[in-house]
Amino acid sequence: MKRLRFFLFALATFSLTGTGLFGAAGDKPLNVVFILADDLGWGELGSYGQKKIPTPHLDRLAKEGSRFTRHYSGAPVCAPSRCVLMTGKHLGHAEIRGNLPAPKLLPQFTEGQYPLSEQAVTLAQTFQKAGYTTGALGKWGLGPVGSTGEPNKKGFDLFFGYNCQSLAHSFYPEYLWRNSEKVIINTKPVPGHGKQPEGEVKMEDWIGETYAPKLMIQEAEKFIQAQAAKPFFLYLAFIEPHVSMHPPRESVERFPEExxxxxYRGQNGYVPHPRPRAGYAAMISDLDSYVGRVMTALDKAGVAENTLIIFTSDNGTTHPRSAKTHFHVGGVDAAFFNSTAGLRGYKGSVYEGGIRVPMIARLPGRIPAGSVNETPGFFADWFPTLCEAAGLKAPAGLDGQSLWTALTSGQKQERTKPLLWVFPEYEGQVAVRLGDMKAVRQKLKTKSPGAWELYDLSKDPAESADIAATHPEIVQQAEALLKQEMADNAIFPLTVPGVTQP
Structure with a gap:
């Protein structure tokens, strides 16, 4: 009888481990909290060199965990980057490769982005099937409610936030979505776009009654407390610091008037702001405070020790639009904050400033505290990484490689799978990283496509010295890799001379 009991216990333990309910983190269920900032630049956190905007909670996360210095987003803009994250497919294979509004091709919808297909398998679906409670709070962007890509059909038990990226331009919207239900939060919503060419710009003219981000962080705290007794996967896609610049007055007033x-009068899109530098700093500071609240909620729920926290950004900081002003889109002054910390390019670009992003991971007792890691990685890696961390079997055919060894050892891990970006928007761009070498090609959708450029990132992280002419063999390697890894996509087509046929 004792042998039978031992056998049954061992069988149950094996079964739970196989479904991820024990996992690689130890003998307790591993929870995962994945925090995604929106348009946060490489140099906009204290732990990445920011001098003007205090980010104490994220700095603490870095001290208690690992900070990666060669991590990349899935794409230079929102929707495709999130697609790469959720599906583990790089932009050569991803279904969503741009910010295409769903109504342009699917007139039955009035909001949202082009949806993931029914066949697409997401990270959340894998965790959900393993018995995890799954939640997504913030911005979705991968398919409107009622489509094949809506959050509830892609593995989330709970969704609360903005389904549509365009509606997320207002921090005081008429409504947010709770699963398939519209929740009215402002009877007098504030638009995300507007101009004021003359007269005094007043902050109160662009502030509404109910501030959406406050509702979303409150929902996150409730989720953590409610799910503390069982394993959970929580995806927090916060909307800061993406413009419009709508932070509360009390947040703005923490920063110097001088x-x-x-x-900012709205001349580069989005809404005016009387103190745009303070306003932008306030958005990043508020984002940092949300991370602090998440950490506190995990502590209160008693699950901090067995919860893996990942923090990163979907792409780089906002880009310039007009040479007539130093303001970038939405009033951001990236030069004032040194937002790219010397990297070339901004959001919308496959240069480093558009896709290299902060990434911090913490798991007490497993990820070495205070470590800095140079392992190259990108969003496609998170699917296999989180599966390995939780003891789940990852689906076949993922483009990423697990970073779990790098995370837990604190040591640089060699790259075995390609790092590449196929981006049909912003005139058409591709990039391939081969070791320390990075090949880039621009303007592929113009009448005069650019030639291949090549940069040695170990010596030239600012991508200032093009060495393509002296290393044709590496350019050929980049082309060969794209031929192998770039599948056709009728919704997001892109022709690369020498690689694909027009």
Whole structure:
């Protein structure tokens, strides 16, 4: 009888481990909290060199965990980056490769982005099938409610936030979605776009009654407390610091008045702001406070020790639009904050400033505290990484490789799978990283496509010295890799001369 009991216990333990309910993190269920910032630049956190905006909670996360210095987003803009994250497919294979509004091709919808297909398998679906409670709070962007890509059909038990990226331009929207239900939060919503060419720009003219981000962080705290007794996967896709610049007055007033010598009048899109530098700093500071609240909620729920926290950003900081002003889109002054820390390019670009992003991971007792890691990685890696961490079997055919060894050892891990980006928007761009070498090609959708460029990132992280002419063999390797890894996509087509047929 004792032998039978031992056998049954061993069988149950093996079964739970196989479904991820014990996992690689130890003998307790591993929870996962994945925090995604929106348009946060490489140099906009204290632990990545930011001098003007305090980010104490994220700095603490870095001290208690590992900070990666060669981590990349899935794409230079929102929707495709999130697609790569959720599906583990790089942009050569991803279904969603741009920010295409769903109504343009699917007139039955009035909002949202082009949806993931029914066949697409997401990270959340894998965790859900393994018995995890799954939640997504914030911005979705991978298919409107009622489509094959809506969050509830892609593995999330709970979704609360913005389904549509365009509606997320307002921090005081009329409604948010709770699963398939519209929840009215402002009877007098504030638009995400507007101009004021003349007169005094007043903050109160662009502030509404109910601030959406406050509702979303409150929902995150409730989720953690409610699910503390069982394993959970929580995806927090916060909307800061993506413009419009709508932070509460009390957040803005924490920063020096002398920073701002002129208002932003909406000339580069989105809404005006009387103190745009303070306003942008306030958005990043508020984002940092949400991370602090998440950490506190995990502590209160008693699950901090067995919860893996990942923090990163979907792409780089906002880009310039007009040479007539130093303001970038939405009033961001990236030069003032040194937002790219010397990297070339911004959001919308496959240069480093558009796709290299902060990434911090913490798991007490497993990820070495205070470590800095140079392992190259990108969003496609998170699917296999989190599966390995939780003891789940990852689906076949993923483009990423697990970073779990790098995370837990604190040592640099060699790259065995390609790092590449196929981006049909912003005139058409591709990039391939081969070791320390990075090949880039621009303007592929113009009448005069650019030639291949090549940069040695170990010596030239600013991508200032093009060495393609002296290393044709590496350019050929990049082309060969793209031929192998770039599948056709009728919704997001891109022709690369020498690689694909027009």
């Amino acid at each position: 920073w701002d010598t002129e208002p």
